[in-house]
Amino acid sequence: MLIIGLIGSLSSGKHLIADILHEQYDFVILEYKDFKKKKDHTAKECLSKVKETWPKNVVIVGIDSLKAMTEIRDNPQFFPIAIEGPLILRFQRQKHPIIHSLEMFVQLDDYLMFGLSSNEQYIENMLENLHLxxxxxxxxxxxxxxxxxxxxxxxxDRRNLEKKLADLLSVNSKDQQSTTTIKLLCPNWDQYFLMLAWITASQLVS
Known part of the structure; x- marks a missing residue:
């Protein structure tokens, strides 16, 4: 089982990438925002849902909390991927009806990326409209x-993006908890048993 977290800037293509993972690799898609109702237990609720999907691979879209990322990393099969893209291209992609200009997009992007705000009232209104x-x-x-x-x-170009994603998933990635390298879609037996141990341990404390 593999758990991919997609963390990305505004209109960077996170949902399209999740769709590709679902259609081509049979990943189950989970929206991080759906677990935010329980503010103090967001990561726990998300991981609980992940366990229900075992042994299918999972992609969690739109993680926007460093605290939650740290907690989800408790799972040995969690690999967060940062999604980025050129500003103008992202603005051209965006479909939010409340964003009418490049300036509005940049202000919101600066806030979401860096916590910077030149117009607090505008940002608050935007966040409210986006349910954030x-x-x-x-x-x-x-x-x-x-x-x-x-x-x-x-x-x-979707085909170009599909190739980029396929290349990314097949590269050797350093496992932060060991010096071994693994291919994301081909976990070895050590990774498999680590996952089983995580599920068993989490059931004992739940």
Missing amino acids: DSKDISPLNKCMDSCDLRLINDTN
Whole structure:
């Protein structure tokens, strides 16, 4: 079982990547925002849902809390991927009806990425319309800096993106808990038994 977390800037293509993982690799898609109702237990609720999908692979879309990322890393098969893309291309992709100009997009992007705000009232209104709570999110650049892998989505060509994703999933990635290298979609027996141990341990404390 593999758990991929997608952490990315505004309109970077996180949901399209999740769709590709679902359609081509049979991943189960989980939306991180769906677990935010229980603010103090978001990561726990998310991981509980992950256990229900065993042994299928899972992709968690839109993690925006550094605290939650740290807690989810308790799972030995969790690999967060940072998704980035050029600003203008991301603006052209965005479909939010309340974002009418590049300036509005940049202001919101600066806040979500770095916590910077030149117009607090505007940002609060935008967050409310997007159903986001400023108290529940961390600057995305900090979340992305802690990711194991990075994907630059600088294209609107789906086939090109599919190839980039396939290349990323097949590379040797350093497991932060050991010096061994693994291929993300081909975990070895050590990784398999680590996952079983995690599920068993989490059931004992739940």
